[in-house]
Amino acid sequence: MTKIRASRRGFLKGASAAGAAAAFPAPFVHAQEPVTLRYLSTAVNQSPGIAQKAGEELGINIEYIAVTTDDVARRVITQPNSFDLVDSEYFALPNLVPSGNLMGMDASRIERADDIASVITEGTVNGKEVGLQGTAPAEVFYLEGQNSQSFATEPTDWITLIPTTYNADTLGIRPDLIDKEISSWASLLDPDFAGKASILNIPSIGIMDAAMALEARGDITYGDKGNMTREEIDFTIEKLIEAKNAGQFRAFWSNFNESVNLMASGEVVIQSMWSPAVTAVRTQGVPCKYQPLQEGYRAWASGFGLPRTISDRKLDAAYEFVNWFLSGWAGAHLSRQGYYPAVLDTAKEFMEPYEWAYWYEGKEAEQDIMSPSGDLMEEAGAVRDGGSYEERMGAVACWNAVMDENQYMVRKWNEFIAA
Amino acid sequence: MSEATADGARRFFRRARAKSATGAEPGAGKALWQAAPMALVFFVFFLLPLAVTIIVSFWEFTQYSIEPALVFQNYTDVFSGCLEELPGLCVTLATYLSTLKFCFLVWLTTLLIGFTVAYFLAFHVRTLPVQVAFFLLCTIPFWTSIVIRMISWIPLLGRNGLVNGFLIDIGVTDTPLEWLLYSDFAVVLALTHLYALFMVVPIFNSMMRIDRSLIEAAADSGATGVQTLTSVIIPLAKPGIIIGSIFVITIVMGDFLTIGIMGGQQIASVGKTIQTQIQYLQFPIAAANAVLLLIAVTFAISALLKMVDIRREL
Secondary structure: OHHHHHHHHHHHHHHHHHHHHHHOOOOOOOOOOOOEEEEEEEHHHOOHHHHHHHHHHHOOEEEEEEEOHHHHHHHHHHOOOOOOEEEEEHHHHHHHHHHOOEEOEEHHHOOOHHHOOHHHHOOEEOOEEOOOEEOOHHHHOEEOOOOOOOEOOOOOOEEOOEEEEEEEEEEEEOOOOOOOOOOOHHHHHOHHHOOOEEEEOOHHHHHHHHHHHHHHHOOOOOOOOOOOOHHHHHHHHHHHHHHHHOOOEEEEEOOHHHHHHHHHOOOOOEEEEOHHHHHHHHHOOOOOEEEOOOOOEEEEEEEEEEEOOOOHHHHHHHHHHHHHHOOOHHHHHHHOOOOEEOOHHHHHHOOOHHHHHHHHHOOOOOOOEEOOOOOEEEOOOOOOOOOOHHHHHOOEEEEOOOOOOHHHHHHHHHHHHHO | OHHHHHHHHHHHHHHHHHHHHHOOOOOHHHHHHHHHHHHHHHHHHHHHHHHHHHHHOOOEEOOOOEEOOOOOHHHHHHOOOOOOOOOOOOHHHHHHHHHHHHHHHHHHHHHHHHHHHHHHHHHHOOOHHHHHHHHHHHHHHHHOOHHHHHHOHHHHHOOOOHHHHHHHHOOOOOOOOHHHOOOHHHHHHHHHHHHHHHHHHHHHHHHHOOOHHHHHHHHHOOOOHHHHHHHHHHHHHHHHHHHHHHHHHHHHHHOOHHHHHHOOOOOOOHHHHHHHHHHOOOHHHHHHHHHHHHHHHHHHHHHHHHOOOHHHHO
16 A cells, blocks of 8 residues: 555656656646645744755645644634644644544555554553543544544544644753752742742643642642643632742743743743743753653644645645655654654654764764754753653653633633732 | 614615705715715724624633524623622722723823923924924834834843843842833833823824914913913813823723733733633633723723813814
């Protein structure tokens, strides 16, 4: 099957080249326009390098539509005709799938479907189960049928999203401005950092970071941090309001750049952060550490989904692009930004051994580590915060989530902001 | 409600037609046609969205769907806990109170600054070219975007910012002042900076129309400078003051960007509440909040309009 497909693609490429050549002497030969795919996702997931490379190798135009995390979900639900390919977080799926605006991706058309990282498909790393609190991708990975509006409990041929990137989030700290060991999420609420801590003002993620901190401090043990009961939400918000009124937080952030600025300017010395934001602070020459913590990481994953309305050439192009995405070049590109790709083996083929050792094996960098754009990220000798893939993804405690009580949670979160 | 307006419109047209037919007002029919394009724009871009907002505020919603209905749930949710928590404040009232507080403070500061600047431009700058030049100077900051003007305060006011650095250098304080940024102060400062010109322009306009002989007459009658100001200039500049106030108050009531950024997202505003709800696809409750905000702003403006007859002054 795979072989036939690969040769078919080869044939098409050759055929279109022949067509183009033929078009010169014989203008009446109709050459097809290249397909344009409108790619909806957050700006963080949109690397110009990937769009350019896909254009060169596949002849597909990738047109990025950049919106915020919440807006991705909103667009899928309210304007499903405004994109051809969506890169959405898995935690949005409990809202997206019942809307019926996405269709299952045909596993038989995804060449590397069986090689997708097990942490996404099964929730395991090297056979060891990771924390599955929250909306774990493994729980929402399959649909019962192509147009099904509910998730399958067993593997099927219909995949909700094909992973693009995923990562394990933790707290970022300024080691130069903190003079004690940070080893627990509880430090987020440590009075020593009063007026110098921050969390994100994206309710569904912010409340989970708060929950990690409260549980670490021993205030409460949640049944499921990613799906709290009303009582648990009340308790969490009450504690957050206490901390806020005691002046614990300097500010809240709601986008990538804000988190970078807060950290780089020294307004904040400890906060929930995203991996590339830590890198961005460091590239400004400011020390910043993505501190591994004993309670583990809060993980997230996002992936490609298709709108129900896509068809014909666009649908073929979308599958072709997704297959190309999993074939290694894009995976290596994303790995160099600190993300993890869906298929590890193919990404490895496109990376230098010293790069692989640094990003995936937790080893000292033998040479300087460069970003995809050619900037120096780490000098030789550096070790990745948190260590190897297995150490980081294996220590996941919970996943970004949408709760059943989401509506209530958002209302309580607004109370917290207003307090 | 829409039927009532349609009825009213029909009656209006009939009357207009009758009038033009009898020849009592031959221009009336033509005037209606001339007003039609603007009316159409108003209908499509103002009345229609407003009607939709009001209708949706009575709908039901889940996390991924909105269902047409006629429920008051959204409004009761907005005010949930308001009775139980008395004499404490529920979230909605606390949020409105905080927004009103900013409205008042920003109104006060922009009025003081706006009036002073306009007074200087109108009465102390003698020649028109210099007036125009100074006026253009006032608008220069407005050539850059609002966001940039706002964000440029952050490196100034931050913990390691220029202001704190300066204060520590000259020995006023030895630890950085925390309240300079991400505080009420920062919000008022930024809003004043952003919107002072909205006060300057209308007040300047009113002052320029004051007949200079009135001021001379006041001086001739022995009025002191302060007396001239309070009994001649301020009353005559009142329309400008009111128009400026309307601008500032309506903008601040709906602002969430400035309050969000300068307040470090820690200060609630009605606009931010609505934004959060929209992000989580809770359109009906966001619509209910928007309707309430609209009512509040309408009250504020109608109170201001009571103080001056704008039509006569324009």
